[in-house]
Amino acid sequence: MATAFSATLPLHGSSQENRLLLPPTRLPPPSSFLGSTRSLPIRRLNHAHAARRSPVVAVQEIVKEKKPTNSLLITKEEGLVLYEDMILGRSFEDMCAQMYYRGKMFGFVHLYNGQEAVSTGFIKLLTKSDSVVSTYRDHVHALSKGVSARAVMSELFGKVTGCCRGQGGSMHMFSKEHNMLGGFAFIGEGIPVATGAAFTSKYKREVLKQDCDDVTVAFFGDGTCNNGQFYECLNMAALYKLPIIFVVENNLWAIGMSHLRSTSDPEIWKKGPAFGMPGVHVDGMDVLKVREVAKEAVSRARRGEGPTLVECETYRFRGHSLADPDELRDAAEKAKYAARDPITALKKYLIENKLANEGELKTIEKKIDDLVEEAVEFADASPQPGRSQLLENVFADPKGFGIGPDGRYRCEDPKFTEGTAQV
Amino acid sequence: MLAEDASFTVTHVHPMRTLDGITLPHVLRFLRFVTLPGKKKMAARIHGGAGAGAATALSTFNPKKLVAPSRTNLPAARSSKRCIVAAAGSDASKSLRVGHSQKLIANAAVATKAETSATTGTGHELLLFEALQEGLEEEMDRDPRVCVMGEDVGHYGGSYKVTKGLADKFGDLRVLDTPICENAFTGMGIGAAMTGLRPVIEGMNMGFLLLAFNQISNNCGMLHYTSGGQFTIPVVIRGPGGVGRQLGAEHSQRLESYFQSIPGIQMVACSTPYNAKGLMKAAIRSENPVILFEHVLLYNLKEKIPDEEYICNLEEAEMVRPGEHITILTYSRMRYHVMQAAKTLVNKGYDPEVIDIRSLKPFDLYTIGNSVKKTHRVLIVEECMRTGGIGASLTAAINENFHDYLDAPVMCLSSQDVPTPYAGTLEEWTVVQPAQIVTAVEQLCQ
Numbered sequence: 111m112a113t114a115f116s117a118t119l120p121l122h123g124s125s126q127e128n129r130l131l132l133p134p135t136r137l138p139p140p141s142s143f144l145g146s147t148r149s150l151p152i153r154r155l156n157h158a159h160a161a162r163r164s165p166v167v168a169v170q171e172i173v174k175e176k177k178p179t180n181s182l183l184i185t186k187e188e189g190l191v192l193y194e195d196m197i198l199g200r201s202f203e204d205m206c207a208q209m210y211y212r213g214k215m216f217g218f219v220h221l222y223n224g225q226e227a228v229s230t231g232f233i234k235l236l237t238k239s240d241s242v243v244s245t246y247r248d249h250v251h252a253l254s255k256g257v258s259a260r261a262v263m264s265e266l267f268g269k270v271t272g273c274c275r276g277q278g279g280s281m282h283m284f285s286k287e288h289n290m291l292g293g294f295a296f297i298g299e300g301i302p303v304a305t306g307a308a309f310t311s312k313y314k315r316e317v318l319k320q321d322c323d324d325v326t327v328a329f330f331g332d333g334t335c336n337n338g339q340f341y342e343c344l345n346m347a348a349l350y351k352l353p354i355i356f357v358v359e360n361n362l363w364a365i366g367m368s369h370l371r372s373t374s375d376p377e378i379w380k381k382g383p384a385f386g387m388p389g390v391h392v393d394g395m396d397v398l399k400v401r402e403v404a405k406e407a408v409s410r411a412r413r414g415e416g417p418t419l420v421e422c423e424t425y426r427f428r429g430h431s432l433a434d435p436d437e438l439r440d441a442a443e444k445a446k447y448a449a450r451d452p453i454t455a456l457k458k459y460l461i462e463n464k465l466a467n468e469g470e471l472k473t474i475e476k477k478i479d480d481l482v483e484e485a486v487e488f489a490d491a492s493p494q495p496g497r498s499q500l501l502e503n504v505f506a507d508p509k510g511f512g513i514g515p516d517g518r519y520r521c522e523d524p525k526f527t528e529g530t531a532q533v
Numbered sequence: 534m535l536a537e538d539a540s541f542t543v544t545h546v547h548p549m550r551t552l553d554g555i556t557l558p559h560v561l562r563f564l565r566f567v568t569l570p571g572k573k574k575m576a577a578r579i580h581g582g583a584g585a586g587a588a589t590a591l592s593t594f595n596p597k598k599l600v601a602p603s604r605t606n607l608p609a610a611r612s613s614k615r616c617i618v619a620a621a622g623s624d625a626s627k628s629l630r631v632g633h634s635q636k637l638i639a640n641a642a643v644a645t646k647a648e649t650s651a652t653t654g655t656g657h658e659l660l661l662f663e664a665l666q667e668g669l670e671e672e673m674d675r676d677p678r679v680c681v682m683g684e685d686v687g688h689y690g691g692s693y694k695v696t697k698g699l700a701d702k703f704g705d706l707r708v709l710d711t712p713i714c715e716n717a718f719t720g721m722g723i724g725a726a727m728t729g730l731r732p733v734i735e736g737m738n739m740g741f742l743l744l745a746f747n748q749i750s751n752n753c754g755m756l757h758y759t760s761g762g763q764f765t766i767p768v769v770i771r772g773p774g775g776v777g778r779q780l781g782a783e784h785s786q787r788l789e790s791y792f793q794s795i796p797g798i799q800m801v802a803c804s805t806p807y808n809a810k811g812l813m814k815a816a817i818r819s820e821n822p823v824i825l826f827e828h829v830l831l832y833n834l835k836e837k838i839p840d841e842e843y844i845c846n847l848e849e850a851e852m853v854r855p856g857e858h859i860t861i862l863t864y865s866r867m868r869y870h871v872m873q874a875a876k877t878l879v880n881k882g883y884d885p886e887v888i889d890i891r892s893l894k895p896f897d898l899y900t901i902g903n904s905v906k907k908t909h910r911v912l913i914v915e916e917c918m919r920t921g922g923i924g925a926s927l928t929a930a931i932n933e934n935f936h937d938y939l940d941a942p943v944m945c946l947s948s949q950d951v952p953t954p955y956a957g958t959l960e961e962w963t964v965v966q967p968a969q970i971v972t973a974v975e976q977l978c979q
Contacts (some may be wrong), residue, residue, distance in 0.1 A: 274763070277760075278761060282759040284760035291724065291728075294752075295751070296747065299747055299748065302716065302718070302719070302721050302724060302748060303720050303752060305721045306722060306727070307724045309730075310724070311728075313680065313725070313730060316706055317680075318678070338716065339720065343721075345717075346717060349712065505821045506820035507821050512895025513899045514899065515902040515935070516899070519848070520895075
């Protein structure tokens, strides 16, 4: 295992009750990483500073302290791309909320406001052939991956022009073209699928001898980290050295269950080394930090060195879903994170470092507003699925519906394409 | 310990050797496939030697001549003893010594005359697990995207030897030994299928796939639909299930009844070496997710299968024995109990039509319907539980579609709604036995 992630310092100035406050005994080297976790000795837990010796530690503050001002983390183009992506995510989700309350979409809709840095930070580093697997909070992952706002909005409205022809809905955003592998309603059930996509990448390279260094990024939440599938997949990914990055969007809440109330050891990043992969903790409200960590994790995977577990400390500004009254969370906590809004932070960074001016950013915001409005109009104008679509995609090979009493395959019945056949 | 006229025992059981030479006591148990004889003594039929005589007996089985059981040309050991021998895994021909210790169940794989090529005289004889292996290997040779994943499929060769030798030939990545995490590796297979591979996922015992139910139901069955048709999931999920020989409740489950409601999957059950190979190949080639149900007690059935390539249709049923009086629908191991009962019935003057439905989901209503229209009486014999089993669904389907053609209510013989007990006597009573089948037919045909 070539790398682990170094550093120690606490976040953003404030200490969380659930975070181990590590004494700032040394400054982390800006972008170097420690050696293999396996070679480090077992730590003695009664030692006062045992935490310092823990094999894999959190990454903090890569950005804030050390970079001299003339060496920025991003170029102007990159900065604007990141900004636009995050604005798109935010505007889209705000529009979703509006549309939901106007009765244009139904069911469970889970919004991503506040977590944009994680999606943008990771997905903007990926190529089109890399895969992304998400959960039910997947609108913004789909958008970052390249699925058009029109397709996502239409899918939410349940129209034929949706990315899944209206058959999936909010929790099932799939796109073959952009390698967005969903969208899963049950937590944890996407992680094995992501592991499989990574397996295919390795298989293509080693068995089919193709030139393939595609990676897979699996996003999921803190609640999922208590689920068996998570651990099973960490084991297999490390065992087979699969090119996958497990990204935990730790927003501290699983509907109404606080992460601290449900998890024996709330520091999720520590679970990586238990399986033999680096575990990294990063400030998920800062897109540049996320991006730095993501760069290393993705290139690790591309080099064939195996998986990484990245825990992003983040927060959702809205409730779990649009049906959640969000009464359990403390107003002070919400205010604290609202002050760390990733979009505001990036805007500040861009302006302070003269990468962009207000005007340019306003132009982007206007462009995105128009885009989202247009997506809504498109979705409104699109037709609803007809009856003929009912039976169409149940099987890839519709012979799977079997042979009817008349000897013909059910799918040959003309009523099949009408959606009214007996199957 | 078994039914009162049981007069059989297991004689020599030829120990199976694994690749590293260690015998497998637990596998030996499965090899004692014993069926109950009818009241008549029957000579044990032997499939032996070059196979010509026995194979002919098998393939040219003429139902009209059932009354006088045909002797083979090979010296038949006369006894009422009947047993299955676990022929040593790899080399079928070596185990074909005719002898006291090498008798095979006579009524194994009888009368598949429409489907075997033994009539042409060519073909090769092998055991059912070898047929599965052959089918799998041929498909892996044909398409490099076909891969296998499961517990102990690689170096161990599979706990029922279906994947023996494949890891040596294709490598550890193509025949992947997974850790014990059914949910995750089934999901991994599904993710791999979505991104271009064609995995064959083995459940060491079908019952273990209960742990993978989340993935099978939600992802395997549904993702093609919820993705609007964008992703196909051409997986084959296979493994042995059914009631074995005192394996205990958890290892004796029949998962076809649990999976049958999942939309988007197909389910097939193999019962002979011929259809095992054919269904395996068809399932691998299918773009749909297919669950292939094998049976723990059928892995050592021997049959001659064609040398040339063939596949079986996934959606079709198999006519085992044409008849006039009553339609008996069955699948997997119960086929053999039915055929056993059929001998008795024929002696009593009945003429049952036996159909192995093979496709558990969807049902081949054409073959079944034609039969019902001919005989007007239906008996379903299955190993599923009474409640919610395949038989229950089939009864509903027949009543719905062919009600007008029935002269008697559809009768369904299923296993008792009892967790399969360990004790041999109790276990026998939970599963349908040939005597019950005979009684049921007599009742229906009054």
